[in-house]
Amino acid sequence: MSRRANPRHEAFLDWVTAIAVFLLLSPIAWVFLASVRPDRDIMSASLVPTSVTFVHFLSLFQRTDFMIALANSLVVGIVVALLTVAIAVPASYSISRFRYVGRDVMAALILGTQMLPGVAVMVPIVVIVRSLGLTNTLTALIFIHLALGLPIAVWMLRGYIDSVPRELEEAAMIDGTGQIGAMLRITFPLIRPAVVAVGTFAFVLSWGEYLMALALISKTEVKTLPLALQTLFDPYSFSWGEVMAGGVVIALPTIVLFLMFRNQLVGGLTSGGVKG
Amino acid sequence: MASVELDGIGKRYGSLSVIEGLNLDVRDGELLILVGPSGCGKSTLLRIIAGLESISGGELRIGGRLVNEMAPRDRNIAMVFQSYALYPHKTVAQNMGFSLMLAKRPKAEIERKVKEAADILNLGGLLDRYPKQLSGGQRQRVAMGRAIVRDPEVFLFDEPLSNLDAKLRVQMRAEIKALHERLGTTMIYVTHDQVEAMTMADRIVVLNRGHIEQVGAPLELYDRPANLFVADFIGSPSMNLMPGRVEDDGFRLDGGGIVPLPSGLLPTGRELVLGIRPQHLLPAADDAPAALPVRVLLQEPTGDETFVEFAFGSDHIRAVFRERVVIGSGESFSLAFDPARLHVFDKASGERLSANN
Ligand SMILES: Nc1ncnc2c1ncn2[C@@H]1O[C@H](COP(=O)(O)OP(=O)(O)OP(=O)(O)O)[C@@H](O)[C@H]1O
Ligand SMILES: [Mg+2]
Numbered sequence: 001m002s003r004r005a006n007p008r009h010e011a012f013l014d015w016v017t018a019i020a021v022f023l024l025l026s027p028i029a030w031v032f033l034a035s036v037r038p039d040r041d042i043m044s045a046s047l048v049p050t051s052v053t054f055v056h057f058l059s060l061f062q063r064t065d066f067m068i069a070l071a072n073s074l075v076v077g078i079v080v081a082l083l084t085v086a087i088a089v090p091a092s093y094s095i096s097r098f099r100y101v102g103r104d105v106m107a108a109l110i111l112g113t114q115m116l117p118g119v120a121v122m123v124p125i126v127v128i129v130r131s132l133g134l135t136n137t138l139t140a141l142i143f144i145h146l147a148l149g150l151p152i153a154v155w156m157l158r159g160y161i162d163s164v165p166r167e168l169e170e171a172a173m174i175d176g177t178g179q180i181g182a183m184l185r186i187t188f189p190l191i192r193p194a195v196v197a198v199g200t201f202a203f204v205l206s207w208g209e210y211l212m213a214l215a216l217i218s219k220t221e222v223k224t225l226p227l228a229l230q231t232l233f234d235p236y237s238f239s240w241g242e243v244m245a246g247g248v249v250i251a252l253p254t255i256v257l258f259l260m261f262r263n264q265l266v267g268g269l270t271s272g273g274v275k276g
Numbered sequence: 277m278a279s280v281e282l283d284g285i286g287k288r289y290g291s292l293s294v295i296e297g298l299n300l301d302v303r304d305g306e307l308l309i310l311v312g313p314s315g316c317g318k319s320t321l322l323r324i325i326a327g328l329e330s331i332s333g334g335e336l337r338i339g340g341r342l343v344n345e346m347a348p349r350d351r352n353i354a355m356v357f358q359s360y361a362l363y364p365h366k367t368v369a370q371n372m373g374f375s376l377m378l379a380k381r382p383k384a385e386i387e388r389k390v391k392e393a394a395d396i397l398n399l400g401g402l403l404d405r406y407p408k409q410l411s412g413g414q415r416q417r418v419a420m421g422r423a424i425v426r427d428p429e430v431f432l433f434d435e436p437l438s439n440l441d442a443k444l445r446v447q448m449r450a451e452i453k454a455l456h457e458r459l460g461t462t463m464i465y466v467t468h469d470q471v472e473a474m475t476m477a478d479r480i481v482v483l484n485r486g487h488i489e490q491v492g493a494p495l496e497l498y499d500r501p502a503n504l505f506v507a508d509f510i511g512s513p514s515m516n517l518m519p520g521r522v523e524d525d526g527f528r529l530d531g532g533g534i535v536p537l538p539s540g541l542l543p544t545g546r547e548l549v550l551g552i553r554p555q556h557l558l559p560a561a562d563d564a565p566a567a568l569p570v571r572v573l574l575q576e577p578t579g580d581e582t583f584v585e586f587a588f589g590s591d592h593i594r595a596v597f598r599e600r601v602v603i604g605s606g607e608s609f610s611l612a613f614d615p616a617r618l619h620v621f622d623k624a625s626g627e628r629l630s631a632n633n
Contacts (some may be wrong), residue, residue, distance in 0.1 A: 167361040170328050175426070176349045176378035189365045 004102045021149075028251060037243035042240045056241035060249070065220050069228030070249070076138055076224060077203045077253075084153050084202035085195055087146075092157035093183060097166070118148070118211060126215050126224045136219045144216070145206040153198040160194040161187060200257050207253060225250050277341030277461055278352075278429035279326060286333035287320055287486075294320050295486040297334070298462070302430075307463045308458045309473045311509070314481035318466040321433050321483070325464065326355050339429055347385040350379075354423035355432040358439065360415045362407040364420075368394075369403040372421045383465065393421040396455070413444045424455070433465040445469070449476060456498075466539050470512050474498070482506050500619075504626040507551050507619055513583065515551045516593050519623055522548070532589030536566040542620060551619035557595040560612035567610040568593070586611065 034042045035056055037049045060066055095107050125144060134140035168190075171181035177185055188195075210226040217223055223231075229246045232239075280302035287295040292622045295317045310318045323329040325336065327348035336343050343351055354375075362371050369390050370377075375430035376386040394400050397417045407415055416436060423431055436452075453476050456463055469474055473480050475495045478530050482489040482497065482505070489509075490502040501507035507515045520529035522544045527535040535550060542548065570586035570593060577583075584599055586593045586609065595611060603609060620629045 150537060165359065165361065167357050168357055169479075170326075170364070171355070171357065171361040171422075172374070173328070174348045174353065174355050175375035175422070176325060178347065178349070181378075186363060 001162075019159055031244050031247040031251065035241060035248045037241065039239055039241045042244070053241075054244035056239065059239075060242055060245045065223070065231065066228050066246070067223050069223045072138060072222060073207055073225040076141050076145065077206045079142050079201040080149065080206040083142070083146055084149050085199045088127055088150060088153035088157050089188070089195060091150075092154045093187070095154070096158045096161040097169075110154055114148075114151050122211065122215055125212070129216055135216055136222050138222055139221075140216055141206075141224065143214060144212050145202075145209055148209070148212075149202040149205045152192040153202060156198055156201075157191065157194055160191040164190050196261050200261055204254050204257065205276060208250065277304050279337075280430055280462065280464065281337040282321075282325075282334065282476055283337070284334035285321075285331060285336060287317070287324060287329065288332040293486065295324075298488060300481065300484070300488065300491070302462060302464060303478075305460050306478040306487070307453070307465060307476060309477035309480050310464065310466045310483055311468070311470070311473045311480060312489075313509070315469075316483045317486040318483055319434055322355070322434050322464060322466055325430070326353055326432055327351050328559055351430075352428050353430045353432055354426045354428040356419045356434065356436045358435040360407075360419040360439075362408055362415055362418055367404050367406055368399060368410070368418050368421075371407070371418055372425045374422070375426045385579070388426050389427075390421075391423045394440065396424065397421050397451075398457075402426050412439055412441075416440060416448060420452075422453075424459075429462065431461055431463040431465075433463065435466055435468060438468060439448050442542040445472075470510070474510075482508075482509055484509075500628065501551075502628050504549060504551075504621050507621065507628075513554050513596065515553050515619065516557075517549050517551045517591075517621075518588075518591050519549045521546060529589055529591055531591030533568065533570075533591060535568060540617060541615065542629075545624035548621050549621040549626075551621065552613055552617060554594040554596040556613055557593070558612045559597065559601055561608035566615075567612050570603050570609050570611055572607050572609055574605065575603065577589065 033049060034102060036052050036054060038051060038053050041050055095103060106132075129135055129140045129144075132140075164187050168186050169179075171180065172182040172186045208226060209224075213224050213227050225246075229243070229250060232243045232246050280300075282298055282300040282302075285295060285298045285300075286293065298321070310321065312318055315459075320329060324331055325338075327343070327346060331344050338351055366374065369387075372390045372393060373386045376389060376490065381389075390403070391400075394403060397420060399417055399421055402410065402414060402418075407418070410418065416439070416624045419436070433452075437448050440448060449472055452463075452465075456476075465476065477494050479491060480494055480497055481491045484505050490497060490506045492500075492502075497506060497510045501510060501515075504517060508517060518529045518531065518535075520527055520531075520535075522528075522537070522542045523534075525534055526537050526619070527542070527548075527550055529535065529550070536545070568588055572584060573592070574585040575582060575586050577600070580598075582597045583600075584594065584595050584597065584601070584603070593611070621627060622629055
């Protein structure tokens with residue numbers, strides 16, 4: 001199938017892409033633009049701001065509840081990202097490389113957890129967290145976010161580890177490493193892009209998670225950003241600009257992370273080690 | 277340098293037995309080649325020696341030490357994989373120096389040894405490249421270099437040349453043989469390629485379904501195959517093998533043809549298989565007494581040889597003539613042979629009969 005064979009198809013696909021990108025980007029662009037416009041300007045039909053202002057960000061950053069939420073979200077997100085990587089790498093390695101009784105069942109179970117809609121498990125989770133006395137703690141949130149992201153992380157990494165030929169590790173083990181050494185020195189560097197992707201993914205998932213946080217957290221000291229954003233809709237002193245600035249703060253890390261690790265995320269394995 | 281002794285080695289995958297009770301002594305400093313049909317256990321055997329597969333039974337000794345439970349890194353062996361298995365994220369120099377780095381050798385020593393190996397293998401200008409920037413032949417050399425740098429007691433090669441084109445293969449074949457002569461290290465080498473086996477080996481081991489059919493020098497295997505399997509496996513095109521029995525007028529093939537033989541050469545009445553290599557059949561002179569009357573089925577001139585397939589009764593006989601012969605399909609023809617070149621096997625056991633040398 002040659003791409004050049006039919007220019008009309010190609011133009012059509014280009015248009016579909018353009019429309020998809022527009023649909024995806026326009027709300028985000030709107031949020032960004034609105035966050036730097038004076039409040040009375042925001043509701044005007046025009047997309048082009050008449051004047052640019054950072055008052056919304058300033059007033060947002062002067063609110064202690066917002067700053068606490070920002071710190072909480074950072075702590076939870078970073079801990080979740082690190083733990084996800086620390087658990088998913090050895091777990092997926094074991095599933096990919098070793099044969100033992102119950103391996104396939106376990107792998108299937110891990111994937112199976114993804115089939116349940118989040119709302120279905122929400123009630124039991126809330127009950128469990130309550131009975132553990134962990135409501136209104138970041139610890140509970142960390143564990144739950146970890147549980148949400150880990151299965152996908154394990155399956156993503158497993159695919160990558162499968163694609164690293166076993167012979168590379170065997171060569172290393174003949175050269176002088178043990179099994180763990182071969183994993184750390186050969187396989188790990190080769191799957192690093194995937195590890196970065198998994199960590200980023202876990203952070204982003206935790207950063208934007210709203211439902212579980214809403215169910216478990218009510219105290220201001222332990223609120224995360226999505227919850228804090230909701231409190232900005234204060235019926236008595238409500239500013240669209242501040243809400244938009246909050247939206248930008250939530251969206252920013254995702255965008256920055258993507259730009260930082262773009263090469264890692266889209267770059268595949270370095271090829272050429274083995275023939276074929 | 278070291279000998280490798282396999283004593284009753286067995287390997288099972290679950291209930292599937294791949295190798296059973298295998299005995300083999302690899303002598304110190306020899307180049308031993310393992311051949312055999314696909315799936316016969318060549319790679320498995322090599323991986324057992326390397327320590328990459330566990331042993332289900334028997335004892336393995338390298339240089340006299342029992343190594344059954346020893347980790348690969350402690351066995352002082354080097355292996356070249358068919359896929360080369362170069363580390364993609366390391367340069368050529370890093371690939372070659374990896375084992376020395378792990379052994380915590382001084383930097384200067386690593387550099388010197390890598391350079392020495394690179395000089396032997398003509399890799400001088402490529403040390404800073406990554407594997408993906410190399411051609412197939414260059415990758416193969418790097419894999420060899422990585423093995424040489426370690427200065428191991430035993431080299432293991434698993435079809436190292438099978439990914440190269442014909443010309444490069446011939447060249448690398450000579451280089452590996454030269455390397456063996458230069459280093460004098462024990463080498464165990466797996467190949468599919470008959471020519472590789474015949475030209476390089478000190479001794480050849482013919483494996484079949486996990487057991488050894490015959491061990492011997494290349495020409496020994498060619499001249500005196502111990503059984504039907506080896507007779508069929510060694511030599512290209514493979515030996516004509518014709519079942520039949522001795523009768524008053526000669527050797528009567530099951531296919532109907534009669535091979536005239538000096539009487540008393542073979543025991544009468546027994547079910548035998550007569551073997552003769554295609555290279556040992558000649559066009560007969562018109563008045564030759566003991567010629568086979570055959571009919572031409574097919575001929576394939578390759579330039580310096582002519583491959584001809586004949587019908588003899590309902591048997592097919594292949595012959596390779598050095599000289600050019602002009603014959604048409606369907607024509608009658610006469611084949612001569614030297615009875616001393618005949619191989620005789622017992623049909624039931626497949627073993628060679630000692631009657632004829
Ligand atoms: N991990 C495994 N589990 C089960 N059976 C295996 C395993 N590895 C190899 N085998 C079987 O063991 C036998 C020997 O395999 P091996 O790879 O040693 O053959 P080989 O002689 O190297 O063949 P080839 O010439 O095709 O490389 C084969 O029948 C194969 O199916
Ligand atoms: Mg093999």
